[in-house]
Amino acid sequence: MEILIPISAACFLAGLTAYVVILAFRELTSTRLASATATVEHAFLREQVSELAERRQREQQKSERTWDGFRKFFVARKVPETSDVTSFYLEPHDKAPLPSFNPGQYLTFRLNIPGQPKPAIRCYSLSDAPKPEYFRVSIKRQGSPPNKPDAPPGLGSCYFHDQLDEGDIIDVRAPAGQFFIDPREETPAVLIGGGIGLTPMMSMVNAIVEANPQREVWFFYGLRHGGEHVMGDHLRRIAADNPSIQLNVCYSAPRANVDRQGEHYTHGEQISIDLFKRLMPQNAALAHFFLCGPPPMMQALVDGLLGWGVEVGRIHYEAFGPASVKSAGPKPEAKAGVAYEVAFSRSEKKIVWDGKSTLLELAEANGVRIDFGCRAGNCGTCITAIKQGNVDYPTKPGGAVEAGSCLACVAIPASNMVLDG
Template identity: 35%
Template sequence: MTTKMLSSQHVEQIKASAPVLAEKGEAITTRFYEQMFEAHPELLNIFNHRNQKQGTQPKALMQTLYAAAVNIENLESLLPTVKKIAHKHVALQVVPEQYPIVGHYLLKAMKEELGEAASDELLEAWGEAYEIVADIFIDAEKELYQETKDQPGGWNGFRPFVVDGITKESEGITSFYFKPEDGETLPTFSPGQYITLRVLLPDDQYTHLRHYSLSDAPDKDHFRISVKREASPDYPDGEISNFLHDQLNVGDQISISAPAGVFTADVNADDPIVLLGAGIGQTPLISMAKGALEANPERNIDFVYTTKNEENHALLEEMNVLNDQYENFRPHVRYTETDAHVDKELLHTIIEENDGQKFFLCGPGTFTADMKDILEQDLGISEERIEREMFKPFV
């Protein structure tokens, strides 16, 4: 954690501004992004264009600002969030020189949106607070960049890969296999991590970056992702997934940054695990299952999964192979045409049969929230035993 400290006066000013951020935070962050991109359009090569259009990126930044204001006296409490965002930033190749740009336009947007409430003293306090938070991120990211580069087969930046294989897994989900163009080795990764693809669409001025969970075990000669087609080819919000499905071919080159992410399972541990997934949320979970069983064939794993029907069940064959190979791998599949749901009776049975597990939840936000509530409130599972991943933007 940084050694810089805010004065007690600045701390009080920032804490007092928390209610205003709750009220006007989204307006501030929306204006911030608009003005920053107008002055620095090159940053559109990093930020997710879809999240800008849908407003999810401003909302994510607003929530981070509000959390900083509320916890300004105890920034250590934000470290888990800092770590997660730092991994995203390293995957996107964010550099320290970009932080002053963000700070300038953030304070500018605050001043314009808050009007008379934005006193010189408040802006000065937030300026200092931003520098402290920026330093925390820069230090964390510097360490991650070094670790990523120094590991065997590791690299920084975007490395050219070649598409080595494409497999249609189910209705709407396709797996893509990538090998390094230079033929050199790949680094290992922790099951649950993702890679970031850099895509330049035809007739588009700026690149698009997308995170995709690795869906195979580590220590192979390839990376594999399994991608859900979002909407239809003429629906702009699904343009990258549709590009991959419709235009990416075996032999094509694509640029990829090194594996990152904190939603991971320790494959060398012995404790039993329960993997809870819905829809495309199973991709990091199948990687966890395969990685854990390859490292420790005796490890107990319950794989609870729900999707609409068998036609939408991607990687079903791999689940069946694991079921045939390992007596201690237990799949629990539910096909539901309505909202993804797993009943608590099933979870209660799993817990009774194998107490002491750690739980990994991945899927739509509503699914992971419901599962977390059932585990904690109905079944008495402590928060420390639950890891949860949702597909949503981070600032």
């Protein structure tokens, strides 16, 4: 793990010193001038100095204090949010400063779970605005699927909930991901979180409140009932303090005599395009939409927004599981009738592509082992070297992919190929 040393700190300090000297000079001369004009100039200059200092600090933190590979963090606090969701506040074990990140990004964890033959790789979105002292993730315990009660419960999420305690050390990759917002922009933002998909939206809304509280934000949080409601008090407080934030909490199955409309939730229905049309102004299609939630909800909303006339470039979404939302962007060329051959050189296997599987699915179905973590193009675990040929990405990967390689979990062949697998 390598910490990158700030390189422009000296320039920044020199610049700041120059400004302070100018300020001091102004201070001296102003005693002589003692005019209202000088006071106004002072205030303006001070504002500029502080703005410049803030901007420089933000840029420095973002670009220069990141790290390669895994870095050790310890669990500083473990805070239950509901019976199934717990927040983990993580501080760097080396005590070096934390980088800033783009609200909406996630952390990748390497979990050494007792009894497991190899570390498990899992991604969790940052659920708070960037803070210099900690990262926060909020994790939902994944039980066995309702239709498979005998299947083992979620490995990574249960490890966090049941085995990781305050003070424990954990391996973490630097924040990453293409799903994020610039909180300082002025364009209205529509933030839509379904279930645990709330987490990146919390990071976004908290960052907007800190950086640009005047920005128009339409916040939609969809869940079944109050027993699943995460960070409700916090959301109600920021909506009360910031009139530009319109909070809409949608319970699809409110509990009788427990959940009260107006107090706990705003709408007794699912989030839908219909609801947007009823609530938002005519020109809402000019906003930027950010979605994270269960794949069926996201698919319905992405299709509905396109149908409503929202441009593709204004719709941003992230899947927490296997990448199952069909891309809203330009589709790769039709593959009907193609029969690309995919060769895995080390396993000495040649397979004819079925026209729909990802390279990871193709490998798995034919006994070729490729390690994976998120299966959504985010964590980088499935990276596979391409010896010959090209790939397409029907779902855009979460980060840049190094030249000559592909993320097998989201890649499909675009020609005959030879892979190092």
